Amino acid sequence: FFPGNLHRLQQLLNEVRAEDLRLSPRGPSAVPGLAQPPVSYMHICETESFSMGVFVLRAGACIPLHDHPGMDGLLKVLYGTLRIACFDAPDGGAAGAGAGSATSAGAPSSGQPPPARSRRRALLRSHQLYTPASAPCLLSPHTDNLHQIDAVGGPAAFLDILAPPYDPEHGRDCHYFRLLDGQSLPPPAADPPGLPKEVWLLETAQAADFWCGGEPYPGPQVSP
Template sequence: MESVGLVEQRRSSRVENNVECVIKKKRCKRKVRIQVKRPVKMVSRTLQRLFDSCQQVFRGPGTVPSPADVQRLCNILDVMKPEDVGLSRDLPFFQSKSVAVEENPRVASATIYKCHNFSLCLLFLPATGVIPLHNHPGMTVFSKLLLGTVHIKSYDWADPLNSDNYDSPSKLRRARIKANRSFTAPCDTSVLYPTSGGNIHEFTATTPCAVLDVLGPPYSKDDGRDCSHYRETSFGDLSNREEFTKVEDDGHCYGWLEEIETPQGSEMDGIPYMGPQIDESHS
């Protein structure tokens, strides 16, 4: 099975035994090098099965998979391993002691497949790497942590049926906390929906991480599914951090989110996917 790494540059085909994969940090001259042995084939039956199921489950913008279809995809994702996308926990990138922690490390992404109805992509977070608080408009998203430990904090709007009605001219909106805890691979797949399940979330890597994301439909500015970013704040007194979240009578914890411009340095480094390929004519 032919493998994958995080790559921007690939050595000549004369290299028979190894492929060096490099992520270039735009803010740091240091490079993270990943060296893997060259495998024989590029085959992953589980990845192909996931792709075939996604073709049947995702029906395009404006639709949400049925509970049965959600469970169908979760059953596949729950058993997926790093090797299914050509990764290995033995790669230096995923060894916490081998990677020095740096300030504001860059997050990378590799697209496995993308079409109008859905996309499959890998997210690579170095230790302390952050994917800031952002939403998924009109999307159903499956996230499978393949390697590492990551802290996830997620929110749902308190008024999802009135999503365009902001609480103030500054775009402050009340939101209910859905999750606020750490996950360590292997773990079950998390699912978010257009108006529930933690549609607005933030990832903070405790260790180097790899996450497989399935988005249906994918982000699209042309179709009105652009990504918006938010920050936690308080209503009225921005300096009072104790007002960020509050447990209310219904037992849920609520907070205030303010829409902001895309945080500086939050853009991901796009890198090629070099793992097992998908047969689009298979299904």
């Protein structure tokens, strides 16, 4: 039942275009009294079961590596080009849930790993470019649950659906990460050599240069 509905949703989402949501290529709108945010969010709708909205990124903006504990999600590029790196934890859990207390045998060769409490082991599964012609990027509670999103070559926007939505009171809070020093992402490719690849992540605070503004959604109303 779920796989069939998910496949149908992917098909429908693949047909959505920027003009359907009355969007035209641009970066985030400026916030009165503040600088232009690197990213802004257009809220469409939210229930206890899912959230839907549009993220708008200015050229060169990055949504840092983060997780989606216990969630399924779909991301569909509406305009521009996104570079997306997707990770999951080898034990099938979200990184923010404390996965990755492995020994130094799996640590990168650049040096000793940090204390287990601050590091997380993860599996880099893909690093690809996505455009409006691409199929939606899919994440599940166990696969591709962590991702980093960069706008390349200009502003970009994507439609984002999460089920269920973030809810810190129910253990679905967002955690941020970065690659352990000495590691880097391979060049983006449809099938990068050497992937999937085990990596080490450090959980971090939200980056000081990353914040998300809000702006009105101009498209047709969606009734859950």
